[in-house]
Amino acid sequence: YFNPGDISYDVEDYVSPGDYKGLKIDRKEVLVTEEEIEAAVSEFTDDHAVLKNVTGKIEDGMYVNVDYSLVVEDEYLGDYSGSNKEIVMGYGFICDEVDRALHGHKVGDYVNARLVLDYNFGDYEGKEASYVVKVNAVYRYEAPELTDLLVMENTEYDSVEDFRLSIKNDLLAKKESESRNLAGEQALLKLVESADFKGYPDSLYAYIEENVREIQSYYADWFGVEPEELFTEEELSDYILLETKKELLVEAI
Numbered sequence: 001y002f003n004p005g006d007i008s009y010d011v012e013d014y015v016s017p018g019d020y021k022g023l024k025i026d027r028k029e030v031l032v033t034e035e036e037i038e039a040a041v042s043e044f045t046d047d048h049a050v051l052k053n054v055t056g057k058i059e060d061g062m063y064v065n066v067d068y069s070l071v072v073e074d075e076y077l078g079d080y081s082g083s084n085k086e087i088v089m090g091y092g093f094i095c096d097e098v099d100r101a102l103h104g105h106k107v108g109d110y111v112n113a114r115l116v117l118d119y120n121f122g123d124y125e126g127k128e129a130s131y132v133v134k135v136n137a138v139y140r141y142e143a144p145e146l147t148d149l150l151v152m153e154n155t156e157y158d159s160v161e162d163f164r165l166s167i168k169n170d171l172l173a174k175k176e177s178e179s180r181n182l183a184g185e186q187a188l189l190k191l192v193e194s195a196d197f198k199g200y201p202d203s204l205y206a207y208i209e210e211n212v213r214e215i216q217s218y219y220a221d222w223f224g225v226e227p228e229e230l231f232t233e234e235e236l237s238d239y240i241l242l243e244t245k246k247e248l249l250v251e252a253i
Contacts (some may be wrong), residue, residue: 004119006068006202007201007204007207008236008248009203009204011248011251011252012252013198014197014198014199014200014201014248014250015195015196015197015198015245015252016104016195016196016198016252017191017195017252017253018195018196019193019194020191020194020253023187023190023191023232024189025183025186025190027179027183028158028179030172030179031175032168032172032175033180036219037164037167037168037171040167040171041146041164041167042143043147044154045143045144045145045146045150046143048143048144048150048154049141049142049143049144050141050142050144051063051139051140051141051142052139052140052141052142053137053138054106054107054138054139054140055106055107055138056106057104057105057106058089058101058102058103058104058105058106058135058138058149059089059103060089060090060099060103061088061089061090061140062088062089062138062139062140063086063088063089063138063139063140063141064086064087064088064089064102064135064137064138064139065084065085065086065136065137065138065139066085066087066094066133066134066136067082067083067084067085067133067134067136068082068083068085068094068132068133068134069081069130069131069132070125070129070130070253071129071130071131071132072117072127072128072129073127073128077124077129077226080121083135087099089102093115094131094133095113095115095131095184096100096109097113097114097115097131098113098131098133100113101113101131101133102133102135105135106138107135107136107137107138108134108135108137109134110132110133110134110135111132111133111135112130112132112133112149113129113130113131113133114128114129114130115128115129115130116128116129117129139243140192146160146163147160148160151163163253178208179251187194188249188250189246190247190251191253192242192245192246192249195245195249196249197245197248200241201245202246204244204248205240205241205244206246208240208243208244208247209240212236212239212240212243213236216230216236234238
């Protein structure tokens, strides 16, 4: 909760809790599936993936080492050329046209990627050009097989069996914690419904409102939107009032 700290008031002036003895909240049985364990194992092996040479055709997601030269009307543009550049296919590190041209090729091939230059090329904007690209090497990340050795070298466990059991226990503990928190929130909401509220301290409401609006602004910045695009003023006011009531009730109990 919001921990209002040194805000002073007599909580009895604002709320009388209802009868909460014998309050029951249904909690579903917490289970961990094999799919969840496998997902965690895959995340672990992916974290220890290593780059390996590829002799076959270039595909999206592969790492490619290239030499490249930009030519405009038979003029070599050294400022836009380079050697031994590492690119990741599909991300347009040089340009999208180069990525498309490289698809299906392999080590040792030369490709020609044609394009029309944009404003980034200054006086050459609008001119037709070509990137001449040589493929020096191709790599891809490959996740290792989950083995006892991999487990021993990178965890505190000695076997795949122990490691998988630890994953299951961690997932179970996380789900148990989430279940308890949800049950506590559901119980508190039921108590709010049964309590008798006689207003609220303006100082507590203002404190919670300030914190809620700060959180709203943080997430608005995160998503690149205006704060009012996340919640309407009515929704925000209802939420602030509910949090104020919950804070009062927790103190009263």
